[in-house]
Amino acid sequence: MFQEPVFQDRVAIITGGGTGLGRAFALRFSELGARVMLASRDSAHLVPTCAEINERGGEAQWFQTDVRVPEQVENLVRATIEQYGRLDILINNAAGNFLCKAEKLSCNGWRAVIDIVLNGTFYCTRAAFEPMKTAGYGRILNVLATYASGASPGTVHSCAAKAGVLAMTRTLAVEWARHNIRVNAIAPGSFPTEGAGSRLMLAAGAAERARQRIPLGRVGRHEELANLAAFL
Secondary structure, eight states: OOOSSTTTTOEEEEETTTSHHHHHHHHHHHHTTOEEEEEESOHHHHHHHHHHHHHTTOEEEEEEOOTTOHHHHHHHHHHHHHHHSOOOEEEEOOOOOOOOOGGGOOHHHHHHHIIIIIIHHHHHHHHHHHHHHHHTOEEEEEEOOGGGSSOOTTOHHHHHHHHHHHHHHHHHHHHSGGGTEEEEEEOOOOOOOHHHHHHHOOSTTHHHHHHHTSTTSSOOOHHHHHHHHHHO
């Protein structure tokens, strides 16, 4: 699909980069020549993925980061530039979600998801702006979900947060185009991950019922989404 190494000399930050889709992005971008900095609140998620990339001949580092804290995000960007001298790509993949009916959702539960998904995406994007503007090059990719423009009962907190990121993406794509910074988003449907499955597919047979609603008759493969991310 790509002429390798299309990302030679490029540097990418991937939040939530140790597991699930973030891990798939990190592995694919590394295969295409990028040097990657992986970020997550839990270093236990990051160490194995970094080791795997480096064992395959890629170059990866990790930086423990809570995207809800602007100072930690700024330290992440600073550490990336100190390590690699530049920042070309940012993938805002860090997320949080759980099933809860809206009338039973606590204010803390609402705030937790909004802080990670909406605020965290903004903090990371804002921190990446200056180095990208200075270089005259930047690619920012936000990971949404299909319900960012639809509905998903039981996840009003995540729906609202992802819809906010969608609006942010559209606005910044227009606002920052003049700096050669492209801002895009992808909204995956069913791409099973261990984290999402354990929090969202709680009822017996839920995963199978979800699969049956897909016209193609199967869920997505991680490498398919990773290739889309690389294209954008």
